[in-house]
Amino acid sequence: MVNKNLKDPTSPQWPEAAKTLLALMHAQGEVARLSEREQLFSTLLVSVNAVLWAFNWETRQVLYVSPAYERIFGRCADLLLSDYNQWRDSIYPDDLDYAERSLAKVLDTGAVEDREYRIIDGDGQVRWLSDKCFINRQAEPGQPLIIVGIAEDITEKKQMETELQRLATTDALTQSSNRRHFFDRANQEFELARQQGTPLSFLMLDIDDFKVINDTYGHQEGDNVLQHIADSGRAALRRGDLFGRIGGEEFAAVFPGCTPEMALQVAERLQREIQRLSFNHDGQTFGITVSQGLTSLTDEDETIDSLFARADAAMYQAKREGKNRIVTG
CATH class of the missing domain: 3.30.70.270 (Reverse transcriptase/Diguanylate cyclase domain)
Known part of the structure; x- marks a missing residue:
């Protein structure tokens, strides 16, 4: 008969090798689950047709931009991560002042959800963006001020609105x-x-x-x-x-x-x-x-x-x- 105490991992009689094997199996399971979550998250980021971004307000550095950036903006993400001016240069000239002022407004309000401005993509085409941004009000003192946002391509919506306006007038x-x-x-x-x-x-x-x-x-x-x-x-x-x-x-x-x-x-x-x-x-x-x-x-x-x-x-x-x-x- 098997000693009942061996079924209890906390028993002193539980072999050390068995304990080690159990811990390894548990760790492998956690790694597998973590890997699955990372793959799922990566798949979601690739499939979402909106740009998720994070920006350090104090250093003027783009910390993160999701894969949709290269599809919508038609520009290299690595260049943006190394130079914030890549974002400024992509904005339609008439909308640049508004885009910068509305971004700064988030410092006072905590969130700005009605930003719409145009960009010029890598092919020279004008696109409309709806770009919502937020800051973390729970950040501890001394922590960097990070603004996060999501920029959605609303070009087709704007074109439809223009056409409806034309038909109506x-x-x-x-x-x-x-x-x-x-x-x-x-x-x-x-x-x-x-x-x-x-x-x-x-x-x-x-x-x-x-x-x-x-x-x-x-x-x-x-x-x-x-x-x-x-x-x-x-x-x-x-x-x-x-x-x-x-x-x-x-x-x-x-x-x-x-x-x-x-x-x-x-x-x-x-x-x-x-x-x-x-x-x-x-x-x-x-x-x-x-x-x-x-x-x-x-x-x-x-x-x-x-x-x-x-x-x-x-x-x-x-x-x-x-x-x-x-x-x-």
């Missing part, structure tokens, strides 16, 4: 501002002009006999005409002017800081641009004309709607007077 056919966006912007310029006492002019434009164009040449040719009108508007107007399609064949423009005399010159330039347009459909060539109504801000105007109404009335007056002309009101 742009007329799909002419790529001009749609009615809602045009009047939102026009109202902003109106309020600014009233506050600053600066001039402002409002223009309405309608294509003459547009129904005849659609009936004669088809709606596809009518769409082509609308697109060329929008192109003419972009070519003739000044930088900072607003231009949009606000109805079927109606367009509008706002000229901030533009006196009535200057606004008339812009309208005349637009009229000439449109008169030069030439269209060809099944061998038939045709041109188009437009009627325009123009007005300017007065002390009595309280909303943008009053300018819109006067410009619209002036435009219909141009129609009644024979079309292809500009009437001021």
Whole structure:
């Protein structure tokens, strides 16, 4: 029979060799489990599409950066670990000041979770990052101040937001501002002009006999005409002017800081641009004309709607007077 005491490792009768073997087996098990955890952690770091980083604030040294850095930034991690300026140099120039100020803000708040800025990757492409950072408030006195963070590539999200914004504010056919966006912007310029006492002019434009164009040449040719009108508007107007399609064949423009005399010159330039347009459909060539109504801000105007109404009335007056002309009101 086996001595029961030999089953107890604490028994004095437990052979020393057996104790040593048991300790070795236990140690090997711990090493194996540790190795498994390290492999799992390493696999997770490689698979996560975000950059984990650690930064010594006092020495300005990047202490750690995860493998995703080289995928997202397209730059060598070893260079970053040896020179903090590699991070600064990768930031889009217009965003550098914000990126540095928001990083320093973590010293006061303990965490900054709303940082978004652009970088230029190793291929010269612009990418958007959401870069959250934190400091350890439990660090003992005398310990280095370490900031840790996670930087996520949100380029696709930003591109989607930009596209949604474009769809929400742009007329799909002419790529001009749609009615809602045009009047939102026009109202902003109106309020600014009233506050600053600066001039402002409002223009309405309608294509003459547009129904005849659609009936004669088809709606596809009518769409082509609308697109060329929008192109003419972009070519003739000044930088900072607003231009949009606000109805079927109606367009509008706002000229901030533009006196009535200057606004008339812009309208005349637009009229000439449109008169030069030439269209060809099944061998038939045709041109188009437009009627325009123009007005300017007065002390009595309280909303943008009053300018819109006067410009619209002036435009219909141009129609009644024979079309292809500009009437001021």
